Amino acid sequence: MKLDIAIYRYNPDVDKKPYMKDYQLEIPDGSDMMMLDVLIRLKEQDPSLAFRRSCREGVCGSDGMNMNGKNGLACITPVSTFKGKKLEIRPLPGMPVVRDLIVDLSQFYKQYEKIKPYLINDDKQPAREHLQSPEERAHLDGLYECIMCACCSTACPSFWWNPDKFVGPSGLLHAYRFLIDSRDTATEERLDGLDDAYSVFRCHGIMNCVDVCPKGLNPTKAIGHIKSMLLNRAV
Amino acid sequence: MVTNAASFGRSGVHDFIMLRASAVVLACYTVFLVAFAAFSTPLTYEAWHGLFAALPMKVFTLLALIALLIHAWIGIWQVLTDYVKCVSLRGVLQFVFVVTAFAYLASGILIVWGV
Numbered sequence: 001m002k003l004d005i006a007i008y009r010y011n012p013d014v015d016k017k018p019y020m021k022d023y024q025l026e027i028p029d030g031s032d033m034m035m036l037d038v039l040i041r042l043k044e045q046d047p048s049l050a051f052r053r054s055c056r057e058g059v060c061g062s063d064g065m066n067m068n069g070k071n072g073l074a075c076i077t078p079v080s081t082f083k084g085k086k087l088e089i090r091p092l093p094g095m096p097v098v099r100d101l102i103v104d105l106s107q108f109y110k111q112y113e114k115i116k117p118y119l120i121n122d123d124k125q126p127a128r129e130h131l132q133s134p135e136e137r138a139h140l141d142g143l144y145e146c147i148m149c150a151c152c153s154t155a156c157p158s159f160w161w162n163p164d165k166f167v168g169p170s171g172l173l174h175a176y177r178f179l180i181d182s183r184d185t186a187t188e189e190r191l192d193g194l195d196d197a198y199s200v201f202r203c204h205g206i207m208n209c210v211d212v213c214p215k216g217l218n219p220t221k222a223i224g225h226i227k228s229m230l231l232n233r234a235v
Numbered sequence: 236m237v238t239n240a241a242s243f244g245r246s247g248v249h250d251f252i253m254l255r256a257s258a259v260v261l262a263c264y265t266v267f268l269v270a271f272a273a274f275s276t277p278l279t280y281e282a283w284h285g286l287f288a289a290l291p292m293k294v295f296t297l298l299a300l301i302a303l304l305i306h307a308w309i310g311i312w313q314v315l316t317d318y319v320k321c322v323s324l325r326g327v328l329q330f331v332f333v334v335t336a337f338a339y340l341a342s343g344i345l346i347v348w349g350v
Contacts, residue, residue, distance in 0.1 A: 161317040201247035202313075227251065234248040 001029050003079065005038065007049065008090040010097050018097065020088070027079075035089070036063055036074040039101075051101040058214060061149030065101050066090040071151035071212040092150055094160035107163040108150050108170070114193070115167060115175040120186035136182035143177035143222060145215050146170060152209035152219055158202040165198035169209035169219035172200060176222035179229060191230060200226050241329050243308040250309050257302035264299035287350045300343040304336045 003025040010018035023042050027033065036053055043049045051074075054060040058076035065074055067089055068082050079087070095103035121130065153159045153168035167175065175194060178184050194200045200223060209219040244250035275282050286292050311332045319325040 158317070195246060195248065197242060197244075197247040197250060199247070201251055230248050231251070234246075235252070 001027050001031070003027060003038065004086040005042065006086065006088045007042070007100070008097075009049075009100055011048070011050075011099050012097075032078050032080045034075055035065075035067055035077045035079060035087070038079060038087070039074060039089070049101075050099045059147065061147035064092055064149040064151045064154070064214075066093055071155045073149055073151070073214045076214060092154035094154050094163070095150075103150075103154075105150055108148075108153055108168065111153075111163070111167045111171040112148065112174065114199075115171050115178070116186070116190065116193070117174050117178065119178065119181065119184055120189070121183055122185050130183040132182055139180045139182070140177060142217055143173055143180070146173050146177075146217060147215060149214060151212045151214060152217075155208040155212045156203075157206070157208075158204065162198055162202055166202040167194070167199045169203070169223065172203070172226060173217060173219040173222045176226050179226065187229075188233075191226075191233065194226060195230055195234075200230065203227075241326070242312040243305055250313075253305050254309050257306040260298055260302035261306060264295060264302075267295070284350065287347060293347050293350075296347045297344060300340045304340050307336045308333055 005023045005025060006020045007023060008018060009015070009021045023045065025038060025041055025045075034056075036056055039049070039051055039053075043051075051063065051065070053063040053075065055062070056075045058073050061073065063074040064071060067074065067077055068085065068087060071092060074089075089101065091097050091101045091103045095105060095107070098104050119130075148170055150170060152173075153170045156166075156169055158166045159168040172194075175190065179187055179190055184190075203220070203223045205220055205224070207220045210217075210221075213219070242250055244253050271286060272278055287296070312329060315325050315328055315332075319328060
């Protein structure tokens with residue numbers, strides 16, 4: 001079976017502008033493989049092809065990219081997903097391209113830094129650890145699993161237009177993870193940092209983030225909870 | 236923190252509340268008008284004139300026009316801050332849209348109170 005693949009190529013040192021390069025790959029009939037394996041085989045053909053990857057099992061979040069128009073992790077996206085169509089692989093949209101499929105995620109990390117992604121607890125430190133009941137711990141399910149692959153934030157038009165002001169779905173999922181954590185005492189301070197017209201309220205709930213999240217998380221729901229928290233203290 | 240001096244609301248939360256409150260008023264007004272047009276048979280000039288001559292309908296229309304002004308103001312501010320990155324151009328466009336929305340409001344008041 002022959003796979004037709006078009007890959008976004010751009011090396012700013014050599015190319016004046018980006019272009020799509022066509023490749024072909026022969027794989028055994030009836031077989032399937034992950035998109036990352038396709039890229040690794042293509043790199044054997046063309047060593048100049050650049051992309052990020054690490055764990056190759058959907059844990060590290062390094063190989064987020066846009067495959068046939070939808071963001072996802074190449075290592076856990078089977079070729080069969082695209083039902084024999086030509087494969088089009090592009091970098092995550094809206095971010096500056098460093099080279100080929102590698103994007104500069106500085107802005108994404110700045111937003112993550114902004115939400116103070118660590119536990120703040122001003123109470124007297126316990127002798128061993130902060131205890132949490134199973135119910136309190138259950139609030140973190142669906143939040144802590146985010147691997148920061150940036151698939152969600154780079155699928156969000158609000159993040160494309162205002163990456164410096166809108167925290168984005170991934171950052172806000174993390175923000176809610178700390179807002180709802182029973183061990184965190186900085187809830188008001190965290191809400192103060194989000195209480196403006198852009199940080200949270202640029203989310204209009206179109207749910208692109210939910211559609212693309214490779215971990216099946218729901219940032220829109222978390223953002224809804226943050227909006228409710230902001231409303232509750234304002235009304 | 237990012238400020239939003241050109242928007243209608245004083246903050247993101249204020250904009251959020253005003254958008255939804257104005258949407259409720261606009262939805263009620265639209266549903267009422269469509270229902271009136273659908274169930275008032277035959278829909279004559281006298282029936283239409285009588286509807287808008289009543290004080291409650293004048294107040295309801297005025298409320299809908301104010302809701303439209305608020306909704307458009309916030310909505311346009313959000314769209315313009317997304318798509319127009321040149322601040323001076325955005326300021327001019329925002330000014331034009333808000334003045335137009337005020338003109339609609341003024342026209343609406345004069346028309347409705349003239350019935």
